[in-house]
Amino acid sequence: MKTEYDVIIIGGGPAGLSAGIYTARARLTSLLIEKNMVGGLIADAELVENYPGFPEGISGYDLTQLMEQQAQIFGLETLTAEVNGIKLKDGLKVVQTTQGEFTAKAVIIAGGCERTKLGVPGEVEFTGKGVSYCATCDAFFFRDQPVAIVGGGNSAISEALQLTKFASRVTVIHRRQELRATRILQEKAFAEPKIEFLWNTVVESIEGEDVVKRLQLRDVTTDEKSTLNVAGIFVSTGLNPSTNHLKGILALDEAGYIITNDKMETDAPGIFAAGDIRSSSIRQTIAAAGDGAVAAIYAERFITHAAK
Amino acid sequence: MAQPIDVDDNQFEQTVLKSATPVVVDFWATWCRPCTMIAPILDELAEEYSGRITFTRLDVDQNQKTAAQYQIMSIPTLLLFKDGKPIVNIVGLRPKEELKRNLDAALA
Structure with missing residues (x-):
């Protein structure tokens, strides 16, 4: 050559x-x-x-x-x-x-x-076992199961909308109080009954046995901790x-x-x-x-x- | 020319688990862009590893039993089977060089 x-x-x-x-x-x-x-x-x-x-x-x-x-x-x-x-x-x-x-x-x-990866405990371990970076590819595996998506930009919100075709519930976890996604996507997401939002929230760790079972979350304004049961977590943070x-x-x-x-x-x-x-x-x-x-x-x- | 062969739920045991040579199974689906992108790399690897590794493809949409059995939750996933057991698990689109490093290490 x-x-x-x-x-x-x-x-x-x-x-x-x-x-x-x-x-x-x-x-x-x-x-x-x-x-x-x-x-x-x-x-x-x-x-x-x-x-x-x-x-x-x-x-x-x-x-x-x-x-x-x-x-x-x-x-x-x-x-x-x-x-x-x-x-x-x-x-x-x-x-x-x-x-x-x-x-x-x-x-x-x-x-x-x-x-970007989240860089939290459990992320590497559960990649391919509930942690995904491609909603188009993997939404299929979460039929009638609850999932979360992390992020607030255009990619995250488009992917949240895609996930509603399969998942029973889609929780958007975003570290800020408002989305960065363009207005037309925001309007679609707010109108979608399967999507719920957790504002000012970050993922602290991903837990499960063999596959993802739950997320440990933290509210960045109050420092309050909570647990969210999910079968999958999609990362779209940038x-x-x-x-x-x-x-x-x-x-x-x-x-x-x-x-x-x-x-x-x-x-x-x-x-x-x-x-x-x-x-x-x-x-x-x-x-x-x-x-x-x-x-x-x-x-x-x-x-x-x-x-x- | 060695080419990846399609396997389904019914042939899986015979073609993959009972194979005398190690077998790579590419779990894929039609809607998965990274799967489309990794396919030509696997075509090349099938040729380069001809006789040492058999390359196969399993459509997860058509063969949900096998996909569920190996807890495939992300595609593309490549599993390398040796003596009926998965010994390497590679998730996502990876550069050819990295795939070769993984396969070579497993065969060594």
């Missing part, structure tokens, strides 16, 4: 695929490296209703498959590998992966985010950037997101960042795709300029 490219894109979600469409179409040799399959987090979404051009909505999986096809038409190459690090050598960027080293004139980091391997290489913000300017340039010349991994990203598919385009255009200019 070829190991030298004009551009290497790390991450195969909407940001990386959009960047790939632009760089490949600009006739830059382009390699996209993804550790799983392309698609990113949005590929899990049952329905994307706010991506322009799809008035009926489209599944996140179908949307990203279309993006991949479009990028491949222009010649984007993809590689399945994990990236362990990036180093600079003779003005080139060396991307170290589980499939060997690849060099490029410019790198676009679009590695996105991973779902996202963490996948930047552990970039510490000490690029400037990151306090939460670990990559700091860029409005050209998607990081503090290392020729290294760009796009999408959810970027500090101040609004973490929406359309914005990630936009970031990818901006990063690709400035990566092309960087390469052209460096050649002069």
Whole structure:
């Protein structure tokens, strides 16, 4: 396999695929490296209703498959590998992966985010035994049983609504007094008789025997403790950037997101960042795709300029 | 070419539990996006581990008895069976390299 490219894109979600469409179409040799399959987090979404051009909505999986096809038409190459690090050598960027080293004139980091874990006792132990991070996948296993979902954002509330199709009761556990989810989702959730809300509440531990049986909860305003019997707990508390391997290489913000300017340039010349991994990203598919385009255009200019 | 084979509740004992070689069972369903995403990885692994591990797929919707028996509550779940017993349990979409590390450790 070829190991030298004009551009290497790390991450195969909407940001990386959009960047790939632009760089490949600009006739830059382009390699996209993804550790799983392309698609990113949005590929899990049952329905994307706010991506322009799809008035009926489209599944996140179908949307990203279309993006991949479009990028491949222009010649984007993809590689399945994990990236362990990036180093600079003779003005080139060396991307170290589980499939060997690849060099490029410019790198676009679009590695996105991973779902946050709760970090409470019982979570790891009961993963796959009642603790789930994918309501679409696992709602089926909780037919006529009570479940809880932790979180208050768009993902959490969409997933709560999905869970009502199977579960007998869905308790939304949220650490604040109000939801962050968009108004249209809130209205649907408040109108759904199977959904109940526990405000200002956090999960302290997950308990059971073989499988999840109950949650220990705490009210953050009164410190009062309580127990909730559930067969399942779905975690949808937000996202963490996948930047552990970039510490000490690029400037990151306090939460670990990559700091860029409005050209998607990081503090290392020729290294760009796009999408959810970027500090101040609004973490929406359309914005990630936009970031990818901006990063690709400035990566092309960087390469052209460096050649002069 | 070695390809993952579909198993159901009825064949499970014969194909998986009584197999002389270790068997990976991929518990999946049609509505599960991460299952769709892990499938091509398992196609590749079936080829790479050909003769050493048999790869199978079990649709949890059509085969609820087996899914319940192994307390599958999250998909995709991969179970590696050796001599009729599940010895590795991997929940969720994982990178290919990580799956290989897990399988290699179990076979060693």
